[in-house]
Amino acid sequence: MIFKDLSFSVQRGEKVLMLGPSGCGKSTLLQVLSGIIPNSIELPMKADTITLPESWGFVFQDPDTQFCMTYVDEELAFVLENLNVPRTDMAPLIEKVLKRVNLHLEDVHTPILELSQGMKQRLALASVLLLEPDVLFLDEPSALLDPEGTEKIWSSIKQVAANKTVIIVEHKIDLIADWVDRVVLFNDHGTILADGPPTTIFEQYQAELKRYGIWYPGVWQEYQESQSFQSMMKNRKLAVSSEKIHLNNFYGYRGSTPKIYTESAVAKAGDWIAILGENGAGKSTLLLSLTQLLRTNGVYEVNGIPIVQKKNKRQLPTGLSLVFQNPELQFVTNSIAEELIVSLRGLTKQQAKQHAEDMLQLFNLPDSDTRHPYQLSTGQKRRLSVATALTPQTDIVLLDEPTFGQDARNTFAILEKLEELRTQGITILMVTHDMEIVKSFATSVWTVMDGVLHTNSANGGGSNACLVHT
Numbered sequence: 001m002i003f004k005d006l007s008f009s010v011q012r013g014e015k016v017l018m019l020g021p022s023g024c025g026k027s028t029l030l031q032v033l034s035g036i037i038p039n040s041i042e043l044p045m046k047a048d049t050i051t052l053p054e055s056w057g058f059v060f061q062d063p064d065t066q067f068c069m070t071y072v073d074e075e076l077a078f079v080l081e082n083l084n085v086p087r088t089d090m091a092p093l094i095e096k097v098l099k100r101v102n103l104h105l106e107d108v109h110t111p112i113l114e115l116s117q118g119m120k121q122r123l124a125l126a127s128v129l130l131l132e133p134d135v136l137f138l139d140e141p142s143a144l145l146d147p148e149g150t151e152k153i154w155s156s157i158k159q160v161a162a163n164k165t166v167i168i169v170e171h172k173i174d175l176i177a178d179w180v181d182r183v184v185l186f187n188d189h190g191t192i193l194a195d196g197p198p199t200t201i202f203e204q205y206q207a208e209l210k211r212y213g214i215w216y217p218g219v220w221q222e223y224q225e226s227q228s229f230q231s232m233m234k235n236r237k238l239a240v241s242s243e244k245i246h247l248n249n250f251y252g253y254r255g256s257t258p259k260i261y262t263e264s265a266v267a268k269a270g271d272w273i274a275i276l277g278e279n280g281a282g283k284s285t286l287l288l289s290l291t292q293l294l295r296t297n298g299v300y301e302v303n304g305i306p307i308v309q310k311k312n313k314r315q316l317p318t319g320l321s322l323v324f325q326n327p328e329l330q331f332v333t334n335s336i337a338e339e340l341i342v343s344l345r346g347l348t349k350q351q352a353k354q355h356a357e358d359m360l361q362l363f364n365l366p367d368s369d370t371r372h373p374y375q376l377s378t379g380q381k382r383r384l385s386v387a388t389a390l391t392p393q394t395d396i397v398l399l400d401e402p403t404f405g406q407d408a409r410n411t412f413a414i415l416e417k418l419e420e421l422r423t424q425g426i427t428i429l430m431v432t433h434d435m436e437i438v439k440s441f442a443t444s445v446w447t448v449m450d451g452v453l454h455t456n457s458a459n460g461g462g463s464n465a466c467l468v469h470t
Contacts, residue, residue: 002028003190011169014413015179017167020186020409021212022364022379026169027061029190030137033167052170053135053165057128057187061139061169061378061405063120064326067372072098072115073108079130093137097126100160102152105195114220114254117325117401118144118279125153135165140378143404144325146278146433170405171215177202187212214411219438223412229440232419240268244396244427245290252289254281260285260292262453265446267396269425272418274438277448284325286453287398290429291322302396313327319393325400325431327385331373336365339373339388347392356430358386362417379405387415390421397421403437415441 002025003235008015010033018026030039035052069075085093103122110121111237111256121144128136141157142150154175172177180300183201185194185208192259194205200431202209202216209216223229245267252260260282267273277283284442288294292307292314300307302317308316324330340356347355360367363383366376373384386402397418403411419441421430431448432438438445 003310005191006190008033008184008192010165010167012165013163014181015161015168016184017168017173017176017180018184018186019171019173019201019209019216020190020407021188021214022383022410023377023403024083024186024188025141025190029375030058030139030167030169034135034137044137044346045254051263053133055133056137056146057122057131057133058133058137059124059139059141060126061143062326062328063117063124063144064068066120066127067112068114070111071108072103072105072110073205075112075123075127076130078110079127082433083131093130097130098221100129100156101126102156104147116280118146118149121145122149122153122279127161129156129322130194133164135167136161138166138168140170140172140405141168142170144279144401146435147435150433155177167415171405172217174217174405185209185214197266213407213412215376216406217406219419220440223408224440228418232416235462236419238425240423243267243301244269244271244303246299246301246430250278250289250294250298250300253286253295253297258297259451260289260453261451261453265453265455267427267429269395269427270422270443272422272428272443273430273440273446274440274444275429275431275446275448276433282451282453285451286448287322287429287431289425290398291320292316293322317396319395321384321389321391321394323389323395323397323399323402327378327381328374330385331338331381334372336360336373336384338366339384343388343391345391345393355392362413363387364413375399379407379410382406383410383414390417394426396427396429399428401431401433403432403434403458 004449020026028037030162031041034056036058037043067075069078073094077090080090080093101122103126105277112123116124123143125141144155145153150172158179168176177198180198182195184192185201185205187193191207194201219440228462247262247265248260275283275286285294289296296309302320307315307317330337333342337356340359341352342354344355354378363386365380365384375383376384382402384407389397403414415437418428
């Protein structure tokens with residue numbers, strides 16, 4: 001059971017933000033309010049009355065679930081076809097909506113699979129905006145966007161939705177906290193704790209926000225000023241010694257086209273490298289290339305061992321774990337417990353079981369031997385994907401947006417675990433758009449621009465963005 005005796009209504013034209021810890025049922029409630037549940041997704045439920053909007057659009061938390069077609073222009077044309085827009089009128093409408101969401105493509109007939117997750121998120125919003133619905137349901141529409149993209153997306157939404165009803169689930173609330181009319185606050189069990197104007201919720205329910213680890217304005221500053229964070233940073237030691245990754249004239253390919261290049265890059269034991277760049281710049285391609293999931297060329301060494309690609313054979317680097325941007329790509333079993341054990345090697349059955357139990361507790365995951373990973377919320381899937389990568393055999397961990405969709409409590413838990421591992425000599429390469437993470441935890445920054453990786457050593461004074469607390 002997710003909700004019991006829940007009463008919820010939204011007036012025409014209201015802007016409502018639903019806040020609560022990851023996994024409390026916010027996304028499920030959005031789908032109930034739109035009628036997706038139970039009309040499209042059959043789930044057992046009962047209600048005294050349900051009033052659904054006649055005209056609505058839904059932006060899903062996972063953009064890959066949004067699309068019906070294979071190409072960008074076909075996806076948007078599909079929307080217009082359903083609105084009976086003449087074919088001759090489609091091109092200018094498609095061009096206009098892509099500009100509105102800041103999705104710039106050389107060719108609109110681009111396969112959706114070739115887009116980054118952030119670009120897909122823009123496309124999903126564009127398809128919904130074309131509908132011009134009366135009600136917008138937005139499930140973390142900016143979770144995968146870079147800071148500039150986040151600002152532009154919310155600016156576009158505010159312009160388009162000025163006279164519309166908007167119901168939002170979002171963890172990045174700084175740009176909308178003063179725009180919404182209401183904030184509805186949920187606890188872990190999907191019970192409404194409070195419902196009122198933003199100023200009332202953020203001022204009068206501080207204890208509840210902190211207790212359930214929910215994002216609120218100023219939470220990062222409070223965390224950075226906390227005794228536990230200050231103590232962690234004060235005792236921070238960089239275990240820099242041996243080279244873990246060495247790149248020279250390195251290329252990563254998608255198909256036959258080089259998509260990422262760096263002249264030279266080195267990561268050492270104890271490094272926490274934040275990888276920054278705009279959506280679509282090539283950050284995820286870099287991580288996939290390092291794991292040899294994409295074809296590469298040039299010098300690539302892991303722990304001093306050359307990684308060589310031959311025509312029909314790839315040498316996979318050992319000791320390296322990847323957390324995919326899409327957490328569902330991570331899962332290979334049918335239960336949460338199995339997922340945490342399947343990649344463990346060299347451990348006894350009891351040791352593997354204990355490791356799994358530790359990960360479940362640390363990452364606030366359901367303790368279930370039968371629950372399928374796909375049955376988790378997106379935030380829970382994300383935490384499980386991180387947990388599966390942190391095995392005792394891992395000494396290099398690559399993470400692609402590991403904190404998206406997370407509440408404050410789980411974000412800090414993930415970061416603190418990674419910091420603990422870093423002090424033990426683990427090398428961390430993390431793609432992120434969260435500059436607070438960069439300022440608070442990164443020891444150096446790599447930047448990807450138009451498919452080229454630029455490295456800046458914080459220790460050498462080349463970066464102005466990190467090493468604040470070392």
